[in-house]
Ligand code: PLP
């Protein structure tokens with residue numbers, strides 16, 4: 001499918017943030033966006049790259065009422081030789097379509113997803129920040145825009161992609177975050193939508209996140225919804241625990257997101273001399289193992305969060321400090337290796353990088 005490119009009028013061109021250390025996460029957006037529509041009977045149509053601007057949507061649009069919505073998150077990096085690299089974007093395309101199937105939405109052809117992103121990023125390459133720990137965050141989104149109040153799958157969708165130059169997701173940068181194990185609210189249950197990257201999962205987690213923030217925590221760690229016992233994931237990252245040189249993470253049981261960074265850690269770690277294990281992690285055992293000094297490090301993984309070290313982990317009345325509140329050696333090693341591959345400083349033996357023309 002051809003993508004029509006519309007010019008951006010000069011008065012709509014934005015000024016770029018000159019101090020890249022002030023970018024924060026997801027606060028600024030580039031000049032252009034990709035928009036493709038899907039209409040019942042017509043399938044995918046009207047692909048265009050156009051000026052970034054608000055939508056004019058009917059207040060009855062299904063997305064506003066019943067949250068038929070999915071999204072993705074990936075990043076583009078500008079290498080020192082000027083090339084622009086995407087990290088495993090095919091994985092995002094596949095996961096986007098898994099989410100689409102779960103939410104009864106049309107799948108976006110992988111080629112359209114990848115070519116659309118590449119063409120948009122190529123046009124916006126001057127927006128890619130180059131300071132350490134910055135990148136261009138890419139947010140593909142699919143929303144239901146049919147204006148009707150009946151609960152049903154939409155007959156009209158917008159697939160769009162917006163771009164945001166970003167720094168670290170957590171304000172503290174690459175520093176340990178404090179995490180509260182959530183024992184009251186649940187994020188997902190077997191058979192629910194936990195595995196899909198859909199807005200409702202995030203909306204329903206806001207209350208727990210807010211209450212944790214009021215108690216001084218950065219994030220909550222979710223337990224499984226059935227037993228309230230097994231470690232699932234954090235709001236925007238999968239979790240890993242280092243038992244010496246063995247790194248353990250929760251299995252993909254259907255209620256957590258199948259993280260692309262998680263998968264990358266599981267593949268990279270053995271090449272760095274660590275063993276990996278996917279297994280159910282009972283929170284009570286975990287707390288005892290931390291107390292006994294068996295768990296030496298904990299970290300989260302995610303596109304926005306990259307590799308984020310955990311400082312304090314609290315569950316009920318028990319608060320434990322990991323790695324003396326510092327960044328652990330394994331965490332640092334995985335961070336350096338992953339970001340090294342993403343930014344072209346290290347060899348990409350897995351073939352994970354895809355260049356934008
Ligand atoms: N879990 C949740 C709920 C997330 O929102 C994210 C972020 O995308 C992740 C895990 C990490 O996934 P990925 O590494 O693919 O970004």
Ligand code: COI
Pocket residue numbers: 072073074235236302303304305
């Ligand atoms: C990402 O890491 O890409 C995410 O989607 C996390 C987001 C909720 C900020």
